[in-house]
Structures are given as structure tokens and as C-alpha cells.
Amino acid sequence: MNRAPRFRRLAAVAVALSATTALAACGSLGGGGGGGGVAEGDGVITFWHYYGDPHGVPLEAVLADYTEETGVEVEARFIPYDDFNRTLQQAAAAGELPDVALINAFDTAQMADAGIIEDLSAYVEGWGEQDAYYETGWESGQVDGAAFGIPHLADVYALYYNEALLTEAGVAVPTTWDEMEMAAKTITESGTASYGMAMSGIEGAEGATGILLRTLAAGGDLADFGGEAGVAALESIKRMTESGGLSEGFLTWNEDDAMAAFTNGEAAMAINSASAINVVRESAPDMKWSVAPLPADETEATYLSAENLTIGAGSGDADAAWELIEWMQQPSVLEEYLPARNKLPARDDVPGAVTDPVRATFADQLVNAWAPTGDLAARSNEALTIVQQALQAVISGTASPADAAATAQAAIDEAVGS
Known part of the structure; x- marks a missing residue:
């Protein structure tokens, strides 16, 4: 798999993001546990997020890299944070949820209980990488013993x-x-x-x-x-x-x-x-x-400040959505994406993302991170x-x-x- 295009793009993004921040003052394809390949969808993965500028720049760059490497189109949509959950709820009522929704980690249980996001347990079981994640972050995606969210990144x-x-x-x-x-x-x-x-x-x-x-x-x-x-x-x-x-x-x-x-x-x-x-x-x-x-x-x-990657309930492209999530969580992808995003890895096997000693100090604190759980999380x-x-x-x-x-x-x- 050719990593060079993504590295060049994210390196450029890191420079652009750094400059913008100063002005503003914030698995291979087919490897999914669900069986691989696009399900009944149209072959386009819809991806909703709440990252405004400059934070959305590296995210959409890494999604573009996924398309470049796999040929699978990803259609990203930005929704302001204050409107995000309400928009998901309205989309659920209309039967128009995205394939992938990047949500606040502590909204996971609420979204699962409302039937807005899918149970990912079968995918996770086939994937087998849950033990690579810091416990507090991983637990934020668990609801009644089932996995509904995969940690995207972390911050402390x-x-x-x-x-x-x-x-x-x-x-x-x-x-x-x-x-x-x-x-x-x-x-x-x-x-x-x-x-x-x-x-x-x-x-x-x-x-x-x-x-x-x-x-x-x-x-x-x-x-x-x-x-x-x-x-x-x-x-x-x-x-x-x-x-x-x-x-x-x-x-x-x-x-x-x-x-x-x-x-x-x-x-x-x-x-x-x-x-x-x-x-x-x-x-x-x-x-x-x-x-x-x-x-x-x-x-x-x-x-802990965290976000989870989830699959919208009723997604016609659930297998393809999972393949994107799995790809985004590869250590080699995170090593290039996270420094540009100025965040920490949610898993403990991504040393290349925290080589900076300042960032490493933050990463060392992930083992001491607290997060709300259960009803309190919602x-x-x-x-x-x-x-x-x-x-x-x-x-x-x-x-x-x-x-x-x-x-x-x-x-x-x-x-x-x-």
C-alpha cells in the first residue's frame, strides 16, 4: 500500500493548520469483520462530523487519502457541533442517517439507546484490536456490553x-x-x-x-x-x-x-x-x-476528551463504513493524521504520533484519564x-x-x- 500521497498531503495540512490556528488564536479494503465489500448502498460512504476550520482540514484530507488508496468515495458533511446531535436525531426520524457519524464519545450511550447508531460488536470481534485501546476511551463506546463506537482520537x-x-x-x-x-x-x-x-x-x-x-x-x-x-x-x-x-x-x-x-x-x-x-x-x-x-x-x-466513530443505524453501506473506520484506526494512518490534527491516539500502539516530547507528556496521562460513564455520560x-x-x-x-x-x-x- 502506497503511503506517500497521504504523507505529503498531511504534511501540507499540518503546515496549513498551524498557520490557520495562529490566525484564529483550535485494515485494508475488505478487511472488515462484517464480511467486506459494499452492502446494499450506492458505493459512496457518507461521513458526518462537527470539525469546523481549521480542524476539519486534516480530517477531510485523510478521507481523501482513503479514496485515493481504495477507490471508495467518501462524502464528508460538516455540521456545527451545537446542531450535530439534533441533526442526527432528525435524520434518524427521516431514515436518512449517514454511514459514519463522528460523535462526542460521551453521547454514545444516548445515541445507542435512541437507535441512531449500530451495534458494532460483530465487526469488533472479527477485528480483534480492542485491547490496543486505553481502557477509559474504549469503555466510552460500550453500551450494555456491546460495542457501539470506536475511539477516534483522544485528548487530556x-x-x-x-x-x-x-x-x-x-x-x-x-x-x-x-x-x-x-x-x-x-x-x-x-x-x-x-x-x-x-x-x-x-x-x-x-x-x-x-x-x-x-x-x-x-x-x-x-x-x-x-x-x-x-x-x-x-x-x-x-x-x-x-x-x-x-x-x-x-x-x-x-x-x-x-x-x-x-x-x-x-x-x-x-x-x-x-x-x-x-x-x-x-x-x-x-x-x-x-x-x-x-x-x-x-x-x-x-x-478525557474523546470522540467515537460510529455507523448510522440502517446504513446501506455498513460493511464499507466499517472498512473505513478500520482503515482510519491503523497505527500507520494515525501516525500521520494525529499530529496534523494536534490530538493524541486513543490506542497505545501508535508511538509515531507522540514523538514530540510535549505531546508525549500528554499521552502519558491517558492512563490516568477519567470520563463519565452510564447515565452520567449522556x-x-x-x-x-x-x-x-x-x-x-x-x-x-x-x-x-x-x-x-x-x-x-x-x-x-x-x-x-x-
Whole structure:
């Protein structure tokens, strides 16, 4: 199989994607377990995704490479993320689902229960590569013991730090959250940076990532946010804000805003995912920086951001759709695609995708990644939004950490039907 055309295309895509990001500021054919070959369809694989520019560029390039190598046409359709699930539901009602849908991993159970995606267990059994995947990511595609999704890629969070600013302030890279609070406070008080640490706290699910990470480190998770770990996390972020180590403005920041504060030198540290690597490199080419695992408390943990490849229910091209999924998950394909996409592999046998030492630090954290499961997975965005509201109440002073955590727990329980 000739890999050269794909390598050249993805190399070009990596350059184009890197430039666009800077301007914007985010098995062989026939090898499928289902028997191989196109089923009753028209020979064109429809592929729906929610990757806008620049992220869709490498995805559609790799789909074009599949067509070049196999002769099988893939028709890609971009649907904005906020409209994606609703569009799938409408397509299911009309009997017009795509052959392949790239979905948020934590929507898999909901999509399976609604009959929108197919059970892939027979394909997976014939394929036999499920043990190559990190457990947390693989489990996101399992529903009642059956495989409904194949992990497409992964992402996790770590701590970005400006080496020069930490040295100037006389602080070491924090390895515990107590050290994080002290380091952030010291940096701010020394005047080395406007504040020690930056993270997103904006309204909605995105703004809950930082407080969730702190909760995970304290030994809790999203399902029991009202317990000691959630209270400890709220208290920790409150102390950091009151000390000036974290700007109160973080409640209006999305992840891009947090990284802008880091790259322009306003913040000496930032919590973000591997997706921000190229942003830092393009926006601050002269900065001496690195990444470290997130600080630990009771445990060392990070949060998994993932997507799954699925087959639309009733696909006339199910075998062909599976062959595309299987091809896309070959290590040799992922080694070229993932760096251009600026993401991590969901499987542990793709060393060529993480040769960059910064990316390798993120990849090493995949074994410590947490993700919601079961009923919580289907309602995770709602639950995270509730947690952000608790954070906002604590920082604004309208509720104590204990009261805010308890209120959040009651709302989460109601959302997931507990």
C-alpha cells in the first residue's frame, strides 16, 4: 500500500493548520469483520462530523487519502457541533442517517439507546484490536456490553508553564494542589506575572473543566460532586482567586482566552489540553515553556476528551463504513493524521504520533484519564454546566463551597435520574 500521497498531503495540512490556528488564536479494503465489500448502498460512504476550520482540514484530507488508496468515495458533511446531535436525531426520524457519524464519545450511550447508531460488536470481534485501546476511551463506546463506537482520537489536560517566569518568581513546577496554590500566589505577589495561573471558568460545560480536574485530584468525580472532594475543590479555587493567583476574570474566559493569557505572559501557568500546543508555538515562538502532569492531591488524574466513530443505524453501506473506520484506526494512518490534527491516539500502539516530547507528556496521562460513564455520560454536559454554576456562586460569594456543592449534587442527581 502506497503511503506517500497521504504523507505529503498531511504534511501540507499540518503546515496549513498551524498557520490557520495562529490566525484564529483550535485494515485494508475488505478487511472488515462484517464480511467486506459494499452492502446494499450506492458505493459512496457518507461521513458526518462537527470539525469546523481549521480542524476539519486534516480530517477531510485523510478521507481523501482513503479514496485515493481504495477507490471508495467518501462524502464528508460538516455540521456545527451545537446542531450535530439534533441533526442526527432528525435524520434518524427521516431514515436518512449517514454511514459514519463522528460523535462526542460521551453521547454514545444516548445515541445507542435512541437507535441512531449500530451495534458494532460483530465487526469488533472479527477485528480483534480492542485491547490496543486505553481502557477509559474504549469503555466510552460500550453500551450494555456491546460495542457501539470506536475511539477516534483522544485528548487530556495537563499544566502548561512558562519556565522563565517560574524561575524569576523562585517557584518550582507544582506537583500537588497545595503547591499549585502557593506557586500561583507567589508569582502574582512577586509581580513576575499578573497572575500565577489561568484556566477557563466561562458559563457552560467548558468552564467546569478546571473545577472538575481539581475534584478528580481530591478523589471525587462528577457523580459525587456534593461530597468532600467537590467541596475541597471549590475551597481550593476560591483560595486561589482570593490570593490573586487566579484572576476573578477567569469566570468569563474560555480555553482560548486562558491560553491567550499564558502566551502573552499575563499568566505563568495554564490548565489546558493538548489541543493548545500549536497555539502556544505559533503565538509565542520565543517563549521557553513546557508541560507537566496536573498536580495531584489524593490521586493523580486528568479528564478525557474523546470522540467515537460510529455507523448510522440502517446504513446501506455498513460493511464499507466499517472498512473505513478500520482503515482510519491503523497505527500507520494515525501516525500521520494525529499530529496534523494536534490530538493524541486513543490506542497505545501508535508511538509515531507522540514523538514530540510535549505531546508525549500528554499521552502519558491517558492512563490516568477519567470520563463519565452510564447515565452520567449522556448528561455530562448538563452536569458540568451545573458544576460551573456552583463555581460561579462560590467565587461571587453568593454561596459557601459546602452549600454550592450540595445544591449542585441535587441538580446533577435530578438530571441523571438518580
